[in-house]
Amino acid sequence: MKKPWGGRFEKDTDAMVERFTESVSFDTRLYKEDIRGSIAHAEMLARAGLIAETELAAICQGLLEIEGEIEAGEFEFQVSLEDVHMNIEAALISRTGDAGRKLHTARSRNDQVAADVRMWCRAAVDETVDLLTDCQRALVEKAVEYRDLIVPGFTHMQHAQPVLLAHVLLAYVEMLARDRDRLADCRRRLNVSPLGACAMAGTALPTDPESTADALGFDAVFANSIDAVSDRDFVIELVADMSLVAMHLSRLAEEWLIWAALEFNFLDLDEAFCTGSSIMPQKKNADVLELIRGKCGRVYGDLVSLLTMFKGLPLAYNRDMQEDKVALFDAVDTVRDSLAIAAALVRTAAFKTDNIARACVAGHMDATALADYLVGRGVPFREAHGIVGRAVRTAAAQGAQLQELSLDELRSFSDEIGEDVYGVLGAQNCVESYRSHGSSAPALVAARLEEWQTRLAED
Amino acid sequence: MKKPWGGRFEKDTDAMVERFTESVSFDTRLYKEDIRGSIAHAEMLARAGLIAETELAAICQGLLEIEGEIEAGEFEFQVSLEDVHMNIEAALISRTGDAGRKLHTARSRNDQVAADVRMWCRAAVDETVDLLTDCQRALVEKAVEYRDLIVPGFTHMQHAQPVLLAHVLLAYVEMLARDRDRLADCRRRLNVSPLGACAMAGTALPTDPESTADALGFDAVFANSIDAVSDRDFVIELVADMSLVAMHLSRLAEEWLIWAALEFNFLDLDEAFCTGSSIMPQKKNADVLELIRGKCGRVYGDLVSLLTMFKGLPLAYNRDMQEDKVALFDAVDTVRDSLAIAAALVRTAAFKTDNIARACVAGHMDATALADYLVGRGVPFREAHGIVGRAVRTAAAQGAQLQELSLDELRSFSDEIGEDVYGVLGAQNCVESYRSHGSSAPALVAARLEEWQTRLAED
Amino acid sequence: MKKPWGGRFEKDTDAMVERFTESVSFDTRLYKEDIRGSIAHAEMLARAGLIAETELAAICQGLLEIEGEIEAGEFEFQVSLEDVHMNIEAALISRTGDAGRKLHTARSRNDQVAADVRMWCRAAVDETVDLLTDCQRALVEKAVEYRDLIVPGFTHMQHAQPVLLAHVLLAYVEMLARDRDRLADCRRRLNVSPLGACAMAGTALPTDPESTADALGFDAVFANSIDAVSDRDFVIELVADMSLVAMHLSRLAEEWLIWAALEFNFLDLDEAFCTGSSIMPQKKNADVLELIRGKCGRVYGDLVSLLTMFKGLPLAYNRDMQEDKVALFDAVDTVRDSLAIAAALVRTAAFKTDNIARACVAGHMDATALADYLVGRGVPFREAHGIVGRAVRTAAAQGAQLQELSLDELRSFSDEIGEDVYGVLGAQNCVESYRSHGSSAPALVAARLEEWQTRLAED
Amino acid sequence: MKKPWGGRFEKDTDAMVERFTESVSFDTRLYKEDIRGSIAHAEMLARAGLIAETELAAICQGLLEIEGEIEAGEFEFQVSLEDVHMNIEAALISRTGDAGRKLHTARSRNDQVAADVRMWCRAAVDETVDLLTDCQRALVEKAVEYRDLIVPGFTHMQHAQPVLLAHVLLAYVEMLARDRDRLADCRRRLNVSPLGACAMAGTALPTDPESTADALGFDAVFANSIDAVSDRDFVIELVADMSLVAMHLSRLAEEWLIWAALEFNFLDLDEAFCTGSSIMPQKKNADVLELIRGKCGRVYGDLVSLLTMFKGLPLAYNRDMQEDKVALFDAVDTVRDSLAIAAALVRTAAFKTDNIARACVAGHMDATALADYLVGRGVPFREAHGIVGRAVRTAAAQGAQLQELSLDELRSFSDEIGEDVYGVLGAQNCVESYRSHGSSAPALVAARLEEWQTRLAED
Numbered sequence A, B, C, D: 001m002k003k004p005w006g007g008r009f010e011k012d013t014d015a016m017v018e019r020f021t022e023s024v025s026f027d028t029r030l031y032k033e034d035i036r037g038s039i040a041h042a043e044m045l046a047r048a049g050l051i052a053e054t055e056l057a058a059i060c061q062g063l064l065e066i067e068g069e070i071e072a073g074e075f076e077f078q079v080s081l082e083d084v085h086m087n088i089e090a091a092l093i094s095r096t097g098d099a100g101r102k103l104h105t106a107r108s109r110n111d112q113v114a115a116d117v118r119m120w121c122r123a124a125v126d127e128t129v130d131l132l133t134d135c136q137r138a139l140v141e142k143a144v145e146y147r148d149l150i151v152p153g154f155t156h157m158q159h160a161q162p163v164l165l166a167h168v169l170l171a172y173v174e175m176l177a178r179d180r181d182r183l184a185d186c187r188r189r190l191n192v193s194p195l196g197a198c199a200m201a202g203t204a205l206p207t208d209p210e211s212t213a214d215a216l217g218f219d220a221v222f223a224n225s226i227d228a229v230s231d232r233d234f235v236i237e238l239v240a241d242m243s244l245v246a247m248h249l250s251r252l253a254e255e256w257l258i259w260a261a262l263e264f265n266f267l268d269l270d271e272a273f274c275t276g277s278s279i280m281p282q283k284k285n286a287d288v289l290e291l292i293r294g295k296c297g298r299v300y301g302d303l304v305s306l307l308t309m310f311k312g313l314p315l316a317y318n319r320d321m322q323e324d325k326v327a328l329f330d331a332v333d334t335v336r337d338s339l340a341i342a343a344a345l346v347r348t349a350a351f352k353t354d355n356i357a358r359a360c361v362a363g364h365m366d367a368t369a370l371a372d373y374l375v376g377r378g379v380p381f382r383e384a385h386g387i388v389g390r391a392v393r394t395a396a397a398q399g400a401q402l403q404e405l406s407l408d409e410l411r412s413f414s415d416e417i418g419e420d421v422y423g424v425l426g427a428q429n430c431v432e433s434y435r436s437h438g439s440s441a442p443a444l445v446a447a448r449l450e451e452w453q454t455r456l457a458e459d
Helices: A004-011 A013-021 A024-047 A055-069 A084-096 A099-103 A108-147 A165-190 A209-213 A223-230 A233-261 A287-310 A319-348 A352-360 A367-376 A383-399 A405-413 A419-423 A429-432 A442-458 B015-021 B024-046 B053-071 B084-096 B098-102 B107-146 B163-191 B207-213 B225-230 B234-258 B287-310 B319-348 B353-362 B367-376 B381-398 B407-411 B419-423 B427-433 B443-457 C015-021 C024-047 C053-071 C084-096 C100-101 C109-145 C166-192 C209-213 C225-230 C233-260 C287-310 C319-348 C353-359 C367-378 C381-398 C407-411 C419-423 C426-435 C440-458 D013-021 D024-047 D053-071 D084-096 D109-145 D165-190 D211-214 D224-229 D233-260 D287-310 D319-348 D353-361 D367-376 D379-400 D407-411 D420-425 D427-433 D442-458
Strands: A152-157 A160-164 B150-155 B159-166 C150-155 C158-166 D150-155 D160-164
Touching: A013 B015, A013 B287, A013 B319, A024 A055, A024 A084, A024 A108, A024 A209, A024 A319, A055 A084, A055 C209, A084 A099, A084 A108, A108 A165, A108 A223, A108 A233, A108 A319, A108 A442, A108 D407, A152 A165, A152 A352, A152 A429, A160 A165, A160 A429, A165 A233, A165 A442, A165 D165, A165 D224, A165 D233, A223 D165, A233 A287, A233 A319, A233 B427, A233 D233, A233 D287, A287 A319, A287 B015, A287 B287, A287 B319, A287 C287, A287 D233, A287 D287, A319 B015, A319 B287, A367 A383, A367 A429, A405 A419, B024 B084, B024 B107, B024 B319, B024 C024, B053 B084, B053 B098, B053 C353, B084 B098, B084 B107, B084 C024, B098 C381, B107 B163, B107 B225, B107 B234, B107 B319, B107 B443, B150 B163, B150 B353, B150 B427, B159 B163, B159 B427, B163 B234, B163 B443, B163 C166, B163 C225, B163 C233, B225 C166, B234 B287, B234 B319, B234 C233, B234 D427, B287 B319, B287 C233, B287 C287, B287 D287, B367 B381, B367 B427, B381 C100, B407 B419, B419 C407, B427 C015, C015 D287, C015 D319, C024 C109, C024 C209, C024 C319, C024 D053, C053 C084, C053 C100, C084 C100, C084 C109, C084 D420, C109 C166, C109 C225, C109 C233, C109 C440, C109 D165, C150 C166, C150 C353, C158 C166, C158 C426, C166 C440, C233 C287, C287 D013, C287 D287, C287 D319, C319 D013, C319 D053, C319 D287, C367 C381, C367 C426, C381 D233, C407 C419, D024 D053, D024 D084, D024 D109, D024 D319, D053 D084, D084 D109, D109 D165, D109 D224, D109 D233, D109 D319, D109 D442, D150 D165, D150 D353, D150 D427, D160 D165, D160 D427, D165 D233, D165 D442, D233 D287, D233 D319, D287 D319, D367 D379, D367 D427, D407 D420
Parallel strands: none
Antiparallel strands: A152 A160, B150 B159, C150 C158, D150 D160
């Protein structure tokens, strides 16, 4: 069967290759980094005597004009010029002639693109850290707002022990703190300049890579030119870090989706953050949470994409690496959007305290407190655990909570139980009784909240 | 802007939420399927007496006008209307009033989008199968062109046995045949209409899902309305099939990249399919092959993205599923582009027969033939294997090939070796001696080539 | 220990290399397939005159003895012999001498292992299909047991429309039906014999691959010897199919975990299928469901593992491929275990009909029914949707359901509403009113149940 | 068998459930960490007055005896006791009675297992860092051994520029340095004690988590008890780091496999690190390199496995998390084995200097040097690039290298070329001319080698 494109193909072969190999459809995002990098490179060339001061001036002026045109939407990128780098260089040459032709002295696209991507990643890290911080702030604000609210604590999606809502929200604050910490490490590793590695071997020209590194805000300069152009570890590490952020958000999303289910009804999401159904008029859906959860898959996919690309890739630069930006940009955009909307959603969410209070009565969440009470009376824990297990079974059979059992009933399970047992039963008593480090004890949670408020005010 | 589902809502959707939840930036690609599906749905509604014939006419005319505007680039999609479906419905209502307001009778976006995506996938399968077939044709043409060329056959990236190049190329033809077979199975499974499932439960209205299925070219209609709206197995299966295609192409790409390396120099890629270096003037790089190899990662990533999305997703429709199209479109586009360019690249590639002939002399590829010769003389295979191993070691120490050893030297390893041994040594003799089914025997390879030519002429 | 392939080697293999390259720690599972394949191969060799009948007899007897020893746990596998194939061959040679030394005539480990793995996969498919069928049976049995039970139907994890529990359970039956269908396709593609491809080129010896294929129950024989030894598509396809099974089970697991949460309390899992907590005496955790959900990740990981291995792998056999079995075995084991336990868990689960009935009153699930009622009175759907949206908002503000609104109240939203509206409101009325194909209409669900009972009785 | 948590249960656990939910088949590896953790916990309990000193003594003695039995292979783990933790506790109780029954006071398996896994990971990091360091040493030793050897430097798998082999090997040293750096960061984040978080809320008993943290060598103690038991970020981060190590090794493996191919013949792997073929007597296969490459897929799969498990997992502990150890152990084992064998393989490899020298003559690798020469004479780089491109095309047409062109021929491309041009052409001249930071300049490479020798001697 003759393909629609079959005839055209023999005439237009070059065009198909152009389309297949181009990256200008996605790498124009690097224009700022590219221009900044080119200016730093040109300044170094001038200092090294490789171009004249007048040439430097022409190059800088030309590049800034081009930047202006791009920002004004007036620059026409051409697919035939492959990528953002060659588009800008060609435009520069067309307006500066020989000066522009000298810009690529002692530079290859191999080190140029690596430098641009590193600068882009650095900014992406900084912006993501800011968004993480804001998300932490939103969680802390909400924790403060409901600082006395006791909620069921879950393990295995079953009632486990009563805890403060603030303690639950702070658990997410801790997760995001680790995300920030990981990104800070990632930033340190990625903020190394590859400029000056040229194609892969360095150059015989009298260049000064330290000075370009310095001018571009890099903390260090590459140690090995081959590694400098073939390394994309920083992209993979960044997307791995983004995957953890996305995973954390997916956990929050799932938990809140469950809490927003009618049967739980713990959570009241702001209408402005919900959507309706095209067919079912009653629906108020938490689509934002669902999308945060679903987009986690997108970030994971980006990570796999990158890892696959670099599996078994010989040194040094290979064109496969061009595709890294597709996954990188997608992962960063997805996580940034998810963080921004998560913060807003948290800030506008309300908790239904009555429903939550009712839920706290159910599920025998004070069973562990009773066991600890017995331990305090010298009963070995394993034995106490068994005693309480039987008490729970009896209570459950009656549809009762432990505190609803009479003292006689309770003592039928163990003689060690006394009247004071009622002081440890019930959600409120349980929470008030916690005292261990890092626990849901009200005073400790309040202190931790304050600590975070201080830290986040400073960030 | 008031949402079509906004009845129960008092607040407007937050602008950030609109941006985060919109899909119109990528699902406009479904406009043809959406309009075709809506027309079929309207026709069914008319037959069921749920809309009047005049209303049907207004709807159909309105939809076709909208389609025309979209194709002319004159239709303005609005992010506030979320997706392609609501954009088209809103435009229809604005021009047809109540007729348009009736189109969504007995339909939800849940079944609507599922139907659209299935139609899109069906077309994607058909187009991919055509591209696979063309790629097979290109491989067969190249095999015919070099039908007598013997190349080293590799295992472990080392010379193993001499084979016909045609036999190697036909190995890829077999792979792509399996890809076509898998896609045909996938098409059968996906070509089932979900239209009529409505939100998830079906409807009390007198609809006729069989008739819409029929009108839209579906082979069958859904059996269970909940499954119909929550099932995206077909998307995952399709992208899994695409992953295997991408994997096959990555194997070809890697093999050819190695063959194009200067040290091999087996392959001469058309200059029109190569690119140069921005810094190294001598480079002729096989970027197309590298990108085919690298893009494999992208398709794998899309698969992981989809699998992750559906992990642990409760029934029935959840908004997470909206993201499926991002991965689906990307995987299909990537594989289609890779197939198209692979076919063209194969057609324009030339093999360097002299270099290949020289390579065939090296590597003792006739060692197995010598072992088989000994087996023919009654030497147990394991013993023959040992004898030949020692002969190879001796030859290698001299920098010689087996056929360069004298008869006396050869007989020093086994008395069973006679003068006729030289008739089985050397690449040419080896290849000519093959006779087993499916082997690289020239007659069998020629027959298989002919078989494929016939089949591919019919496809 | 001297390796069977050691002829050309002067040095012994390094001990660390032996450990690193061995596969005998996991591929002993293939012993049955290996022995069966070797017997078929030996019979072919005898028919081809390549070994004597007495040698055939010795080989067969030796292999059967070895099989007996393996099954009795008396066979000692040696890491220095790398894999199950060489272990068995070495044992055979040690007891049959030259007869054993002839077994590897016209065979390589490359085609041998491919044949063994294909036979193993075939059995794995058959067993998995049986388990899927049994899981379907369990779901159908449970659906029959609760055939009249109405449950809330969910979209976006919110109440959408009332449906029969049987309809929900049948949605999973449909999913598993597709899994069976996919596995049947996979089986057809994998049941092709690679035996006779030898190392990669075929052989000059007068072998008969069709006869070994036939003897081993393969439907067809390989077409291309290079493809035969380098193809593991069937492993990847099988594990992709397994990933979909695991995904389906993870959806069921998540849904049931939510239904088992105290706030839902729809589901009563048998105590024998739950576990407790080491510290919290009251806990009754659905660990089985959690592990089914979590193990989904394991299967996905296996798929990624396999896809990565084959990315960019040149033809033909490469040692990387040895690792395919680790992922294959793990994925198949995981899915088989999950299916077996899911069936048992479904069979022993009870639904809490009172709690479910209470839930069905909430959530305005009859809103769509009211909209359809209005459509039946000529109100355009989009308008009806808006009317009902407002009615729901009013009812919700009063904490009421739609049927609890007075006729006057209802008519305040639309004059088209009459007394008969109460006949469509409420979960029971809704479900009874469904009539469309594939919907949750009681008669249709009953018919589909019967259809599945018949089909599953025959499977 | 009665479970330690069985108090509230009336039924025994189903046998199939026991098999499905057990982890003792893989988590016995944690026995050392578990016992060490239990002793620290018991000591804290004693200090807090929750157990008597005699009980502490009994517990410690019992645990050490159990440890001895496990190490002697005399301890019988029981599947019915689920995991390593309950097996050890049950054994302790059976020998110490009430003392043992008190060990689980103020501890849950949730914090216990988290602590054990963290200790295990910490040791895994340390061991992996040592192996990375040794691998760096092997690379540096080999670089020193061939310190003057010039090899073709590749980009796009084509000759790019001549470089020192030492420079190539140092590129891998830099990669592994980043791996070490990442693992150090990971270690810092993971070395935080979760002990004392109990089930998820902390406890009312007077525990002292700081003291157990200190006793077990943790740098810090958890801040939030919910986070402490639900967090497995450290496992994912560790396996992500392992994925990068595996990726780096796969790049080295692929490069060396290509270099070992007969057509390259740059590399001579030690026979003890190669294997043969069961059918082809001449084969000397680099199976170790292939397996290093292939096992990369295994590690990636483990990462995907883990990421999938935690997608959308609600707080706090869920049983899904049990599976994390399967992926964790597999990834760490795989990378450790790969690193150990890679170091040994590097140390025993030899480079074929003659073949490499021959290769350095081909491929016009001095083209960039010629362009830089022209730049030095004031020709704008883009123009120089064009001039040299034409010269290369001319030379290639003659089958000549640039230095084989006469001065007249060279000057026909540019008047700027003078007699001194021959001083920059040819691989040796090129390499000697490099002078930029991080380049392959002999003096700089030597300095970097020395720097690494010093650092690695100290590590």
